Amino acid sequence: MAANTMVRSFLQVAATEEVAPPLRVVQIEGLVILKIIKHCKEFAPALVTGQLLGLDVGSVLEVTNCFPFPIREEDEEIEADGANYQLEMMRCLREVNVDNNTVGWYQSTLLGSFQTVELIETFMNYQENIRRCVCIIYDPLKSNQGVLALKALKLSDSFMELYRSNNFTGEKLREKNLSWVDIFEEIPIKVSNSALISAFMTELEADTPVIQCDYDRLQLSTSPFLERNMEFLIECMDDLSMEQQKFQYYYRNVSRQQAQQQAWLQKRRTENMGRKAAGEELLPEEDPSNPIFKPLPEPSRLDSFLITNQISNYCNQINGVAGQSFSRLYLTKALHEN
């Protein structure tokens, strides 16, 4: 009987999963956070990645464990080695009863410069195998400011559809009503810990009133961080203007082509008028063999979208840090006056 109900409940679960409620929350274990931080910090400034393991429960994606990837090398042989490593690690973890269900991956980033085509490609790769996956981004540099710089991202569905058809022309984007804001979706993160860990942490918590993150936060020198941020921002601006130039070039070409087409058509028409008068056969008004009728390829807007995303990301960071340093400065001022 019990088995029977079990089966039914599994069936029910399967049935409800077909509807696939949208992913609302990513629930991360404290263990995973510590593991990610450790891996990313140890190898900073090199960027590292790792795999997230967990469970997909309704609209919540639980991340219960993770393991790091060795630093990737270009060699193909080593790449195969990497795949072996991944399988071996999963097998080993399964043996000690860890959930061995891939739910995504994590990666470290430098000041939030993660919005790249590679990230999207990786995402598409993962998405092919698992319906629901998430990417957790950790920024070691930003974390030195006393913030827990963790972000959970996924690609939006409409963007994925568009990416699959690989069609980033202005027309298509307008059709889908997709702008640069809609490429990535940030998913709120929840942190959970087992009761045992909670008990241990309460036990082990030092009873000093000031802890490390306070020191980090009250650090007065933020200028290196802001400077780097500005540098990146300026770089991005340059990239963006490059992209803009590409578009201008394209539009110039398009209008030149249109003018040529018009001129050609005009010529053809007058010619046809003459032929008509002479009673000869009319020439067609279109000539596919003529190179001026070949449509020009429109440059992809993906790059400029990504750059725009980056820029807005940097702006947000600058805003955040500047806000922090405002409060710090006023604090120092008040302290000094006292």
Place this chain on the structure above:
Amino acid sequence: MAVTERTVLQFSPTLTAKVHPLVIFNICDCYVRRPDQTERVIGTLLGSVLPDGTVDIRNSYAVPHSEFSEQVALDIDYHHNMLISQQKVNPKEVIVGWYSTGLGVTGSSVLIHDFYSGEVPNPIHLTVDTGFSNGEGTVKAYVSSNLSLSHGEQQQAGGRQAGDRQLPLAAQFQEIPLDLRMVEAERVGFDILKTTMTDKLPTDLEGMEASMERLLALIDDVYKYVDSVDEGRVAPDNNVGRFLWDAVESLPKLSPAVFDKLVNDSLQDNMLLLYLSSITRTQLTLAEKLNTAAQVL
């Protein structure tokens, strides 16, 4: 676990160990996920020895094992496979010892310790009392040394600590100091790691607010203390006084004009950045609007 004065002398360089909070987390997680009917989990500790001789325990993984009364079977293949995998990621982390859940050292620990002694000289044995058997989560670290029969007196002491007199060669486990300060955990914030569920990660400004509140509370405490000493309600403590003096002293002596200039300059720098970033954002939004408008036309 009383350790007599005499046995301490045996270890000329006293080892100390430092534990990364991840290790504790990992052990707890493995314990929660242990197979049915197993009393404890054991596993390998990875890390390195720091230049000052402290053993830095940075990582760990569980190793499946089975235990029947006095016998322990460790899955050595698993241990080696996992070690190879771990070393691919971080070759600098080597075996430094092993852990087991439960309070203190048990008889079968000696066998496992022997095995790890073959892997690395002088391994560390970490015990984490996940059962809270004496009401607190005790985390302890031990090193062991084999005692030869000629030291009769010490052997007796050792035998008692190993809890097993039948072993041909007695092993003595000596507790070593363990540094449990968790700077890494502090960086993440105990608020997140301590509770079983946190709904939202704190943002920049929320974190700042919390820190400031703590700082203000501290300053208030200092004020209260100084006032009460001043009024003679609390006996003055020279040490506290010196600390306070150091704190006041650490403020740089600046004339108000210079200080104002400093603060205002930084404020203006920040303002400029804020302005720049805001204008960039406005531009982006504007471009976006124009773009869609141009496409609609």
